Amino acid sequence: MISEEKSLIPCKKNLQIFNTFGLHSIAQNFVTVSQISQLSSLSELASNYSRIHILGGGSNIILPEILDGLLIKVELLGINLIENRPKNRIIEIAAGELWHNIVANFTFNGWAGLENLALIPGTVGAAPIQNIGAYGVELSDYFHSLIAWDLKSGSMVHMDASDCQFDYRDSIFKKKTHSHLLILSVRLNLPKCWKPNLEYPDLKKFFKFSSTDPKLEEIFYAICSIRKAKLPDPNIIGNVGCFFKNPVINLEKQNISFQEFPDIIHYKQRDGRCKIFAGCLIEKCGWRGRSKGSVGVYKHQPLVLVNLGGAKAKEVIQLAQSIQQDVTKKYGIFLEIEPVII
Ligand SMILES: Cc1cc2nc3c(=O)[nH]c(=O)nc-3n(C[C@H](O)[C@H](O)[C@H](O)COP(=O)(O)OP(=O)(O)OC[C@H]3O[C@@H](n4cnc5c(N)ncnc54)[C@H](O)[C@@H]3O)c2cc1C
Known part of the structure; x- marks a missing residue:
């Protein structure tokens, strides 16, 4: 069945519930994109504005009281196993999926690699922007490639890790020259042969009485519990x-x-x-x-x-x-x- 293209009509929106700092911010022109078929219309719409902003889960952004220009909220969903090779899997995840849900989903499916990155709020599409990282692991350790939409030219762009120029909490997407790229999906490369990464001091301490390597799910729960003890829950503060x-x-x-x-x-x-x-x-x-x-x-x-x-x-x-x-x-x-x- 072919789904009908949802129209893109910008509206005024209070962003307080769309940013985890809870800042009161009014977007003058707010649209959501949830279908690939909307992208051409999105580029046409974007050409009317001198400033374009992209929003995922709002967990790494400080918003002004009035936000001029066009704000595009990314809500594309879907997970796809692209290749299942003897030694690794390539998985494509749409930008609007929640990062922590993906980590939990993979962990309980027995797909290792991302467990140290559990409980990081936000979307998959934002993960490459600052090369999210925690407890000795970064997105770039498991990144394969991504597909972005060039809002200026109205075309798809494929980028591999070297194109993204990942560094500590940094990538090419933080540069103004690349702010017109809307990430549509991210591909991860997860090896089937796995060794836990327990180098970080908090993790070492957590498992100091274990005589054997902890299981994948145990690391996931350890990370969640360490983070909950240290970081405030944005739903509360x-x-x-x-x-x-x-x-x-x-x-x-x-x-x-x-x-x-x-x-x-x-x-x-x-x-x-x-x-x-x-x-x-x-x-x-x-x-x-x-x-x-x-x-x-x-x-x-x-x-x-x-x-x-x-x-x-x-x-x-x-x-x-x-x-x-x-x-x-x-x-x-x-x-x-x-x-x-x-
Ligand atoms: C309690 C808490 C703990 C955190 N812990 C960590 C941590 O351990 N490690 C870590 O690295 N970060 C951490 N963060 C920061 C944050 O979770 C990450 O940076 C996350 O990737 C932001 O995702 P988001 O969808 O909320 O992005 P947003 O805040 O919505 O956007 C962040 C930036 O990404 C851009 N962007 C978003 N989506 C797209 C897209 N599809 N295409 C192009 N650009 C896009 C936005 O324009 C903006 O510049 C934490 C935040 C909180 C609140």
Whole structure:
């Protein structure tokens, strides 16, 4: 049966329930895309606007009170096993699927790889934007390719991992030059031979009394329980997860010595650089649990900023800037903001 193409008529929309920080934001022109057949009309519509924004689950975005331009919410659904080879599987997932549901679905199907990325909110289509990562695993470890829609030219674009230029919480999609690409689906490459990744300190601690390697589902549940203890649930307290990236620096180049700051948690990267726990820097500057107006620093995890009720984007940015200034002054390290600020 051929389904009828849903029309794209922009409307005004309050986005408060569409962003996990719970910011009150009015989109002047809001449309949802849920069918591939709508894409040509979408490009035509987009050509009328000078600014285009794309929204998934709103869990990594700080929205202004009034959002001009066209806002496209992606609601494409579907999962497809593309190839089932002796050593691996290639699976295609539509952009509007919820990331955590996919991880749970794969884990309980016995398809390993993504379990350390459980409970990350948001959609599959947004996962490549900042190369989501947690507990020693990043999307790029299992990424195969993606298909995007070029809103400007009105054509499909296929991109492999090297085209996406993945890095720590970064990809080519964060550049203005690529903001006209709407990701339609992501293909993952999951190997059938699996070894758990338990290198991260919290996971090591969780399984320290296990004499054998934990099972796939046990790791999934461990990650969920570790995250629940550390991070606020956006359904209860508005937040976008970690607000700052952990700085990755070259100690010699930046002339930083940990003899001077022995209590700062850091660990060496494979490339010789050093990753510093930003939460630790924020805490040492005395920000844990403090607030400014309606925005606070979460008391159980100082990397997270929270909405104490009725917060505005301006207040979020002001608090973030105060933290950045204090950390730079004390340690000479600049903390980069992780979510997308519009
Ligand atoms: C409690 C909590 C915990 C979190 N933990 C983690 C974590 O451990 N690791 C981690 O990496 N992140 C984490 N995050 C951040 C967030 O979950 C991820 O960045 C997620 O991928 C965002 O998905 P989204 O659909 O909500 O994206 P949105 O917030 O809607 O959008 C984010 C960006 O992606 C763009 N975008 C969205 N969909 C598309 C698309 N289809 N095509 C093109 N561009 C698109 C948007 O324009 C925007 O620039 C956390 C957030 C919260 C609230």
